[in-house]
Amino acid sequence: MTGISALPIGVFDSGVGGLTVLRALRAALPSEDFLYLGDTARLPYGTKSAATVARYAMQAAEALAARGIKCLVVACNTASSVAIPALAVRLAPIPVIGVIEPGAAAAAQATRSGRIAVIATEGTVRGGAYPRSLAALAPHAVVTQKACPLFVALAEEGWTDGPIVEAVVRRYLEPVFSGDAAPDTLLLGCTHFPALVAPIRRIVGQGVTIVDSAETTAAATAAQLARLGLQRAAGIGAVRMMATDGPERFARVGSVFSGEPIAASEVELVDL
């Protein structure tokens, strides 16, 4: 199994938001190599139909599998919500891990009142994957969903705080978090949203637990690799980045999510 263990972990997202998941994966698995693919030519997935997103996700997964990976992490919430079963069948025996189940498990564990709010893109909300997953894990939980599409545009523009961002956050979230039956747990169901966590925290208040899927997905990936005996004992943690469009924009906007600068010259342009 040495040969397989040495392969990189594939990480796929519609764009650069998944770099928050990559960041958490690198922290949890510092010896592993990673191959990241952002489908920037066709983003955003969040406003597209389930059939289209599933088709795009399959093409991206096949492109990563063709380059040799030992595990696929679908960092995109929209793709995770519609494509995981089909991807798992196509890529078998390569394990496929999405962000929905780990995020839902963390939210189910965090809530005390049983009232959980999920914020995500239109596509993820419409698909209903989080409520389904939460219903299985916490059958008595009351789940409120709210699509917050402008959060994506704000994060991509690099506007992550300030009066405009706070006003947008207030408009989306104040109706959800007012009243006696307000949720005590907020699940960030889109990889772009952690970039706005400071204004989100101010609007929802200190009493709400904010759960983001990145860390729980990284933990789930580490557990899965250990279970399969595929963890790498030692390595330098190399990262290769690929995008389906404009390495310059990927590098610029990606740096917001990655937590460290990305050089456009490090990003390989690929066609799916």
Next chain:
Amino acid sequence: MTGISALPIGVFDSGVGGLTVLRALRAALPSEDFLYLGDTARLPYGTKSAATVARYAMQAAEALAARGIKCLVVACNTASSVAIPALAVRLAPIPVIGVIEPGAAAAAQATRSGRIAVIATEGTVRGGAYPRSLAALAPHAVVTQKACPLFVALAEEGWTDGPIVEAVVRRYLEPVFSGDAAPDTLLLGCTHFPALVAPIRRIVGQGVTIVDSAETTAAATAAQLARLGLQRAAGIGAVRMMATDGPERFARVGSVFSGEPIAASEVELVDL
């Protein structure tokens, strides 16, 4: 030439913003039939590279040409700014009309001070098509460009006025329109932006002429058809709509730009 004259006019956009152009075309040419194609599966074009946009535009143009059109109007600013020459070669002898030249001509005619501001998507700004076109029409004009990507997200969300929209408009435009050398003409270089014209007007003031490409493009199309003897004398003005993704979202968001309700059942789903 009766056969050709009876064909519809093809209108292509990355999504639903081009419906503002379709609306102006229908007003200018009430006897003509129209075939509208929105490439909603791959929108937005505004953040994508020139090569990718040119490839998508070619596929869309070929899909329309294959269905039989007498003229192609490229309603998307980003596609117009990078793809018109290649489209004209491929579709010849079908005439191809973009929104850049008509918009630039109207702005060049409107300005008294010679100072023109162009607001558009990142892709259109980066491509520089408006400054190039304005340099040819008004060589002494001073052109300022400003990318306003959040305007697209706001319009698609249906947030077309109010304190948040006004704050975003102020953040983008106040620096451009302050000082003694402020432009006297503002060219809306994106089909989404007419939806936000009320707050834009408040921020730039009454003294600024706001030019939108939709009406000037419709006039240019009418003139081109007349020149080629392709105008239709009588007709009911039928419109067929096609989209590459989700007819429901096309109908819902499209109604913001179309000025009249669109039923999802009227929108045909096509694959490019």
